Amino acid sequence: MFIITGANGGMGKAITRAVAGTGVPVVMACRNVERAAGVRDEIVRETGNGRVELHQLDLASVASIRSFVDGLNGREVSVLVNNAGIMCRDFTTTGDGLEMTVGVNYVGTWLLTNWLLPNMGRTGKARIINTSSVTCKMGEVGDHFFKLDPEHYRRFKAYPDSKLAILMFTTELARRLQGRAITVNAVDPGVVNTGMITMHKWYDPLADIFFRPFIKSPERGAMTAILLATSDRYVNVSGGFFRNKRQVGLPKTALDVEACRKLWFQTEQLVAGLVGSKLKKGEN
Template sequence: MDEKDLTNKLVVVTGANSGIGLTASAQFAKRGARVIMATRNPQRGEYAKTTVQAQTGSQQLEVMQLDLASFDSIEEFANQLGSEPIDILVNNAGIMAVPYATTVEGFESQMGTNHLGHALLTAKLLPNLLKAPAPRVVTVTSFAHQGGNLSKGDRAELIREANSYAPWPVYWNSKLANLLFARRLDAIAKANGWPLISVAAHPGYANTNLVYVAPSQKNGFGRASGLAVAKLMNNTLAQSAEAGAWPTVMAATDEGLKGGELIGPTGFMQTRGKPGVVKSSKKGNDPQLAERVMTTTEELIGTKVA
């Protein structure tokens, strides 16, 4: 993959303190971009910043606090950026298969963080993006979107209550919502004649800390055995975090993309391999479902995305 020069470009990466976000931030910095590393925990963000600086020598790294489970935090983040043009927004942060919890606004935390938070962030930063000559939004989904079962795209499907909550199916739905959001945003941009393109990316099965979150929430033997299995799978089946970041980097920089594509590993079952355009589930490529999900999303976040 060609290393596109990103000198004088501003890239915003959510969840930049670890995993895919950290590795992608380093790749953007290596190409000369100014990178805003948006993290929920500023201390971890500063540690990640020093890691990227050591790898790249870049002095164009800035850590900013962003909690995607809080609309006020998202608003404050956007306000701090002011009217500065943004060339690339990478909606990467996420949580996976956690026990039932809610965001500050009372939404189930996985859908609230992974999807609604990024939708609101994109809406707030859209004016900044449209000030750039060729802006791009990359939303990170997962091959697990194929397990998503959204069909109506209404509030009842998007926001589960405690009595109907199952960690993994809700995670799958949040990743399907990410993909549908990316494709609907691109369709809106094209309809309005904007220079912006929106692309989705997924890392395949990458060796990151995210896979340890679900078993770490358990107690006793369930916790120990779950963590052991996760470690074994990460060490034997997963590709590196660096390889997992390549689809995101390609989605953000490849000049041959037209918008609306899904970029992922092209190897075995999209779990590993070189990045390229890959197929999604049938639901992930349903424009009517994407429109319904976007409409419901805008109702939930209280603003038009675009």
């Protein structure tokens, strides 16, 4: 079974369509299932694959992530594509009190992946594909990472930071999964024409004239993730970073073992507090 987060639009839709076309069971993990239902029906019609399911998942909510994982009833997951992401123009928080960009792009993805690991690699090789970004080169994961506030929030800072954190998570998880039948890699899709660009106004019309020739369609942006999800070319590679269907070098920070371990430990502590508070409130 394949799981694709943010599967109803942009690259997620392109990945889902390509994967469903191979005939495998697919779970579309989407925040707004009402809006995603039409996309699911469209993909089923186009591919003839009736095994495309739609499940609700809000990466901004610990309770939603837990409910999603429990709803799979322990079914084996062969491929997890962590595609969903967000960049907020203004400071806002998740229901659990985290800054939204960091909460969705990194913490929610971290938690979902770790909660799904028991469902992976039991009877065959499994793969995890994380979505980073070329902007990770501008990222910095320091003491400020989990402590953003309205006064110091900058969307052009929070987003690259979250994408560097995803890359650090990828390399650390790869180390922890050594000896198991699970690989994890990250992709840089490039600058993709998705709703994230127009909705949050990344750049003004003048800049748009300059950048437009370099912007990829969602279908082109999804090609590297589709390759890693469906091809055996890199089946034994783990902890890698891919761009334009080729493996590329990792930023120095993602190669810093101690820095990656520290981030993992900090995330574990943060998540333990979030999950613990939910359990105390009876929201599990």
